[in-house]
Amino acid sequence: MPLYIYFIIISVCFLKIELVKITYHFLLFSFFSINLILTLRDKSIYIYTNVIIIVQNTPMSYSTMIHRRLFMQSFRRFIFPILIILFFIATLFSINHNDSHPSHIQNASMDLSDWNANQIIDLDGEWEFFNHSLLEDISGTGTLVNVPHYWENNPVYGNLPYGYATYRLTITGLNEDQVYGISLIDAGTSYRLSVNGNIIMSNGVVSRTSDNYEPYWRSEVGYFSADQNGVAVLTMEISNYDHYQAGFWIPLNISNGSTLFNYEIIHYVIIAILFGVMMALGIYFITLHLLSRKEQKALSLGLFSILISMRLIFTGHRLILILFPFLSWNTVIRMDYVAGMLILPVFGLFMSRLQFIPIKRQLEYFYFILSLLIILFGLVLPTLYLPDMLTMFKLLVVGFSPFYIYTLYCGLKNQIRGSALMFISAMIMFVAVMLEFFFGGSIYNFFFASFIMISFMSIAIADEFLVIKAFSKSLESEIVIDPLTNVYNRLYLNKLIENESKGRNPLSGYYHLLFLDLDNFKNINDSYGHIIGDVILSIISERLRSFFGEQSNIIRYGGDEFIVLYESAAETNIETIIQSFKQYLEKEIYIDGNPYQVKGSIGHCPYHSKHDRLEDAIKNSDAHMYKQKQTTMQQN
Missing domain, CATH: 1.20.1070 (Rhopdopsin 7-helix transmembrane proteins)
Incomplete structure (x- = not known):
């Protein structure tokens, strides 16, 4: 019954499972779920039993797989x-719950004298089977087969279950004044259902040959009344020349006409x-x-x-x-x-x-x-x-x-x-x-x-x-843009680190974190003044945005240092990208007709938003940048 849904949620929320025991508890969980899915309303005692089994077999000292704090x-x-x-x-499941009952018909005959017509029953069990026959061909008694019934492969059609056949069932004890209903989802792959010789529903076109046959699958409901003796003879004609399975594979449902409707x-x-x-x-x-x-x-x-x-x-x-x-x-x-x-x-x-x-x-x-x-x-x-x-x-x-x-x-x-x-x-x-x-x-x-x-x-x-x-909105309400360079400032970076530590990392995916430090930028400020230096910093930030694109996060870390969170695939050749950017960075900058050239050292470190800490990535890229700077100084 639908109660299984509630018990699954409640039981799992309080479980703590170690990796070494994952197989044991997975099997236990599967058994629990399968049992509950198959449990009908009148067997709810099994739900209680299974909950007790899980509670008694789940030590509360486990701490590897499911963390209680996260769940709670x-x-x-x-x-x-x-x-x-x-x-x-649960409401839909309860409404959809199949209240039909099996009938287990024997000898292709069924007496419904004591049947409550408001009850839905399956017409499963023994039906007469007439192979390679349609209604007009039937004479005598057919072979008894159990419905649901699948046809055997026919060597005439290349060992495929092709052909046509008819099933027959006699129902007695019906009320001649009552309108009954019969429903069927499908049969393979075209059918025609008759009651006392009158067709009440069909799918497709039933035929002896594939030329005139037409398959069709749609759930149908048909209505009939018994004859004056309370008898209804059901004949089900089926043909198939298309599907890999054929036969009377789903039992009919019968009930009061309005109930079934x-x-x-x-x-x-x-x-x-x-x-x-x-x-x-x-x-x-x-x-x-x-x-x-x-x-x-x-x-x-x-x-x-x-x-x-x-x-x-x-x-x-x-x-x-x-x-x-x-x-x-x-x-x-x-x-x-x-x-x-x-x-x-x-x-x-x-x-x-x-x-x-x-x-x-x-x-x-x-x-x-x-x-x-x-x-x-x-x-x-x-x-x-x-x-x-x-x-x-x-x-x-x-x-x-x-x-x-x-x-x-x-x-x-x-x-x-x-x-x-x-x-x-x-x-x-x-x-x-x-x-x-x-x-x-x-x-x-x-x-x-x-x-x-x-x-x-x-x-x-x-x-x-x-x-x-919400994180983006909160950032917009604070001063997170550096007014000089028009890129993010140190506050933005600190917010990223803070939210990452709280499990609310707005970054998603794989990045390369680049740490850029302009070489000897202090000499530019000392030689040409801070105004020229500020203009150069603004142009450098524009080159960063232009090269790495709007989807990358450009951050002014401080002074002449920048951080780039460059979103890329793990297999990206970042060294080639850095070399291309360095060439772009070192192009001369003209201010009032005077040329200036700036070089920089760049360190990098891979960063995955789900597995790495941003603070560690910054430290690693900073250390790598320092090594690059030392190497450049030694070469010069």
């Missing part, structure tokens, strides 16, 4: 939006709400990226959210076909596969841009190439081969999942803001994905988990963005 600060700060999200998703409407409303919210979040974060180009995380999260919302309407009840019924089966299934498989590389880009651990640029190239291949093959390959792509996709998901979990673990270990929320939501998502891949879990568990993860990560990313904006 994040929990207090985000408790209100978290509770709103959990309440929202309301049940289906609720499903569509929930799907529409989730679609709307996730699409809105996606658009919001893409807009955030457009307003602030440095917000690469926002772009990736926005695309991830849009892909989830797209897959939501292209699979399951396929809401897209309510909006655009003219879309072909081929288009819908390709969009389903492409949108679903693009989730991995886009999520990988998001994880890379979190910068919780150093990421090589080659990995981002891999994600881009993988995305292009998914789009290309998904649109070009015959639909028959799309499941093979899905198999490879599942292997990649299983392979990358430990890496993503480790990345978030490093964020927790380094007490990076918002990492606790991301870790919790990613673990919920991981359990839902594993359930869908390997345990036949409902696809809607994946969508609910996706919504939780996107919402939690949205909170963390939006909070980081607001912190950076």
Whole structure:
């Protein structure tokens, strides 16, 4: 039941786990989550049992992986939006909860004399099966098969499950004055359902040959009444000449007509709400990226959210076909596969841009190439081969999942803001994905988990963005611009160091910190006066801005010393860039027609906003600059 969401959050918030015991607690957490996801409302005692197991098996002396202070600060700060999200998703989960009950039909006959028609039941179990037959071909008794039922490969069609067949079930004990409803998401890959010889619903065109056959997948509801004897004979005709699987793979649901109608409407409303919210979040974060180009995380999260919302309407009840019924089966299934498989590389880009651990640029190239291949093959390959792509996709998901979990673990270990929320939501998502891949879990568990993860990560990313904006605004209200050179002054640098120590570093990514000291600048002041010296300093700062660009932070450290925070990739050849700048720096400066030349010594040090201390980088670049100056003096 949805209570599992609350217990996951509460239990994880108080855990402290050492690296040496991470495997033990990960398995325990997975068992806990899987058990709770599968627990129905009337089995809530298991929730209490699992909470007791975790409490009793979690020593409170652990201190390596999850820091209590970080969790409690994040929990207090985000408790209100978290509770709103959990309440929202728990409500949707409760409404969406499948109240249908299995019937376990035997001998293709079912007596519903004692059935409460307001109850939804699955028509699973033994049906009569007539292979290579349609309704008009049926005579005698068919072979009993268990529904859900998948067809075997047919050697006539190259060992593919192609062909046509009919299933039959007899229901007795019905009320002839009652209107009943039957619902079905899909069957493979076209079907026609008749009750007492009357067609009540269909998908596509059922045919004996591929020439006249047309596949189609859309959730349908049909209505019927029993004959005067209270009997309803259900015949399900199915044909397939396109898909790698075929058969009667999802049991029918039967209930009172109005009950089933309301049940289906609720499903569509929930799907529409989730679609709307996730699409809105996606658009919001893409807009955030457009307003602030440095917000690469926002772009990736926005695309991830849009892909989830797209897959939501292209699979399951396929809401897209309510909006655009003219879309072909081929288009819908390709969009389903492409949108679903693009989730991995886009999520990988998001994880890379979190910068919780150093990421090589080659990995981002891999994600881009993988995305292009998914789009290309998904649109070009015959639909028959799309499941093979899905198999490879599942292997990649299983392979990358430990890496993503480790990345978030490093964020927790380094007490990076918002990492606790991301870790919790990613673990919920991981359990839902594993359930869908390997345990036949409902696809809607994946969508609910996706919504939780996107919402939690949205909170963390939006909070980081607001912190950076608040920091920028506070800087603007103070005197952080040097009036002479029109670049940042020492106060700005001190603010950067102060906010970094508080975990609110507005810098994001990889930088090279350059420390520039003008050589013998005192002689210019002594020989030509401070007015000339001030003009030269102003021109030098303009050359710094012109060369390193507006995205770099130029800071006047003091006197004739400047610091440049140059944002670049780790593999950038900084020595070549420094030499180019020195040539630009040493160009003659003309003031009132008189030429002046200034040289400088430059030290540098790499700086990563997530792993290094800015104060240390300044000291290291200063020391390197001093060595450069000493070398120059010795050569002269």
